[in-house]
Amino acid sequence: MTVSALTRPGERDRLVVKIGEIDWIFCLTLCLIAGAGAVMLFSIAGSSWTPWALPHLMRFGLFFAIMIVLALIDLRVWFAMAYPVYGLGFLLLIAVDLVGHNALGAQRWLQVGPITIQPSEIMKVGLVMALARFYHGLSGKSAQLSWWLLVPAVMILAPVALVAKEPDLGTALLILMTGGIVVILAGLSWRLIAAGVLSVALLVPPVIMFGMHDYQRQRLTTFLDPESDPSGSGYHILQSKIALGSGGLLGKGYGLGSQSQLNFLPEKQTDFIFSTLAEEFGFVGCVSILALYAAVIFMALRTSYLSHSHFGRLAAAGVTATFALYVLINGSMVMGLAPVVGVPMPLLSYGGTVMLTVMVGFGLVMAVRVHRYSEVTSGKGSLL
Amino acid sequence: MKAEGLAEPHIFFAEVNERQGVFHRRAFLLGGFAGVGILALGGRLAHLQLVDTQRYEKLSASNQFNFKLVPPPRGIIVDRNGAVLASNRPNFRLMVARDKGVDPAATLKILSSFVPLDDQRQARLAKDISRAPKRAPVSVMEDMSWEQFSAINIRAPELPGVTADMGEVRVYPYGGAFAHVIGYVAKVNKTDIKPTGPNSDPIMLHPGFRIGKQGVEKAFDLELRGKPGAQKVEVDANGHEVSSDPAGDIPAVPGKLIELTLDVDVQNRAMEVFGDQSGAAVVMDCRNGDILCLFSGPSFDANRFVRGLTGAEYSALARYERKPLFNKALTATYPPGSTFKTMVALAALDSGIDPQQTHVCAGAWAWGGRVWHCDKHHGVQNMHSAISTSCDIFFYQTALAVGPDKIAEVARKFGLGEIFDIGIPGQKPGLVPDKAYKKRNFPKDPVWHPGETPSMGIGQGYTHLNPLQLCVQASRLANGRKALHPRLIRSIGGAAQPSGAAFGDLPFKPEHIDFIRAAMAEVTTTGTAAAFGDLGLGDLRMAGKTGTAQAYTYKGGVGAHGAVGEWKLRDHAWFIGFAPYDNPRYALSVLVEHGGWGAGAAAPRARELMRVALLKDPEMRARIEKPLPMPALPPAAQDDDGLPEPPTPIAPDPTQPRPAA
Structure with missing residues (x-):
């Protein structure tokens, strides 16, 4: 196929061409990370496919297929779906507040038949899509500084407020930061950025003092001084650091991590799976996994450069930002650089919700890549 | 909707290019931040895993391994000719410890199908177990038969909190003859445990440990006691034993042998x-x-005191007018x-x-x-x-x-x-x-x-x-x-x-x-x-x-x-x-x-x-057996070593016909 062939009208809409346009190296990297997750889940279950490794792989396989299907969906359909998805997410967030399932003192789930829905996860992708769509139709000048910016501000803060009320501070912060990054990427004035940073810095102490639940405050204080209560709240951080540190250069060997195998490490299959990996494979294993994550981030970010539409650019970059935030927050948490907030390591940790969010997000990124030459309307005059 | 929405693209080139430039610059910054973040994680990892690794290895090992006290074999007591007056024999013990998910009453009920435990004893033990500190084993039965021991040991994995092990128990082969001199050992009382000195040793709390209560056993308790050893065991976060590491064990030092002048x-x-x-x-x-x-x-019989007397046994001994305990x-x-x-x-x-x-x-x-x-x-x-x-x-x-x-x-x-x-x-x-x-x-x-x-x-x-x-x-x-x-x-x-x-x-x-x-x-x-x-x-x-x-x-x-x-x-x-x-x-x-x-x-x-x-x-x-001086004794009958003649053999003469058995 020649370049001229691709320029032929309709040629790019052919399924075979579209599949060829998917970044398969990117997909392979995702498979490697998920595979590493399965390998670790097999180890910490005591060399058993159940209860974690097999479901992890099966889920990944399903979500991978979903990602490929989503990648083939025309970017204009994504564009059209942006506000409805955001709206649906928002409605579900309100619903969760009213009838949601209570787990560990927080209402985060909606039970619909056999499926549990975590609306905050829908919102992660939905917000990125909605913001990208909004900025797609906004001039560069308005995006810099104008009254129009109140719209994205409300779009971000309304779901953040609802998620924080659940309470799920980690996810709320994640959504806030993702939204903020999209707003900044869209061209927000540096002055406003500086003002925002300053106001956040001023707001943090009163929020900690008055706006937080006890357990949230406790997590924060133990983060600042984990050794103060090693068997209590500081336990998670300390045990994670012990697992990491005792791994050394090459690790204790596969299946031989005493911290995880003997249950000293809490949440070893979810939030602290990176510690398990660090214990058994050491510095070399950790750096390899971090390199894979870095590769995913940079490939996804490059996709945003390729897009000819502003919607595609912002959407791809927004998803990348979400993913990068997951990696950095979870990494900092397990290494004792951040307080314990329930943020998993994407694709490595066991758990379907975050994996689905990430894979749907990457479906959007791949759709941006496959349809990078698509021309997307401003959306004016169109309902969807 | 699709047709009209997608049919007329609105492209504002100048605008788009300006927005694209801003995005590219800022996305580049975003990538830079992400890169810096990942590098920072790598640096932190290097610090934890390469610089501080020894410290964390120690912490990990102290998490992983515990040392379990092993009571030392108590010193043997012998008479002037080496005849054993007090020694130790193997004892198959059954113990139950309080732990998460252990219902003492239900566990004892199951155990009662292996060893004799009547309802009254079950009730008392259940109370003891729930009062004992968490994971401190309480002795349910001593001196089980091999059959009982093996039957319980096979099922032990299904019975949380239950351990059947082999300890040692004091035995006095001569029963009562030496009871007053040698005394006996018994379970450690609360009053035996002192805040300082040798009786503050944590081994005192071991369910298999016994302390001398009377006579030589009491007076030379410290000499007989020996030094407790330790068994290196791998434990999980809940303190449950996962495996043992015999290479890391510290052997117990047996108590000293005490030789009495008694015959x-x-x-x-x-x-x-x-x-x-x-x-x-x-x-x-x-x-x-x-x-x-x-x-x-x-x-x-001092052996009864080792096992623990019942109230009736003790009062019978204490009230008897000939005062056997004295x-x-x-x-x-x-x-x-x-x-x-x-x-x-x-x-x-x-x-x-x-x-x-x-x-x-x-x-x-x-x-x-x-x-x-x-x-x-x-x-x-x-x-x-x-x-x-x-x-x-x-x-x-x-x-x-x-x-x-x-x-x-x-x-x-x-x-x-x-x-x-x-x-x-x-x-x-x-x-x-x-x-x-x-x-x-x-x-x-x-x-x-x-x-x-x-x-x-x-x-x-x-x-x-x-x-x-x-x-x-x-x-x-x-x-x-x-x-x-x-x-x-x-x-x-x-x-x-x-x-x-x-x-x-x-x-x-x-x-x-x-x-x-x-x-x-x-x-x-x-x-x-x-x-x-x-x-x-x-x-x-x-x-x-x-x-x-x-x-x-x-x-x-x-x-x-x-x-x-x-x-x-x-x-x-x-x-x-x-x-x-x-x-x-x-x-x-x-x-x-x-x-x-x-x-x-x-x-x-x-x-x-x-x-x-x-x-x-x-x-x-020699003096008793010395043959009486007989004048007619021929010198040839005398042994060279001058020792007295051995007595005439008592064995029946093989030439004589034996009586039918």
């Missing part, structure tokens, strides 16, 4: 001859003070009766009284406004015959002539009223009275009345002594020249304990002591114990002195003289003696509490003990 055969014979009689027997080597026998009867050889004191006359006689000799001076015994003697009795009409008695016949009338008058202070002085030289350091506690000093004693202890009547002296002359009155003291007295009389001290502990962990022989000479003329010994030989030849001097061991003869001590005053006719009447009111029977008379080796004292006559109850038992002691002595045995 298992003499001691066992004492138990046999006492039967259910109450009393005590002490046998001593009168050359060095080694105690061959220290028996108190009736006894009890070590009568050391703790009980009795009036010495006529055995004390040896001391009175020696005091008289030492004061210069002529032993040929006579007194006439008419069965009664009026002095000091009352009548003093004797059990017979002995007629004219000198000192020699008065000892042999045990004439009270003679000694009433001799005591008056000597005076209490002199008698007490002599008696104390022979160890009466003294506490000896034999290693185990519980000795009562008893009393050898004198004028100073009276003055000290009777403020209302501080004067020694002359009427109190005749009683003292026959070993009654205030005088009361323990059997060990009387054995020391007999030993010192027997060896004649030197004082010696009793010794019970021969060696501890191979280190020999000081011998009792190294003491000074007695400050008496040898001919005076020889006189007493000759009189004691007369006792067992023609005197009160005439029937028992012949040991039946060739030419070996035993010398001695009987004693029949009033346990009650006979006033009002309530007392029972002799072996009749109510047990509690009968006289105490004494015998002290030594053998062989010509070259004393062993001395003894025998007390039969409320046994009646000394000659009837104590002397025959003494004879049996002395026979065993002599037969076990190789030199004595």
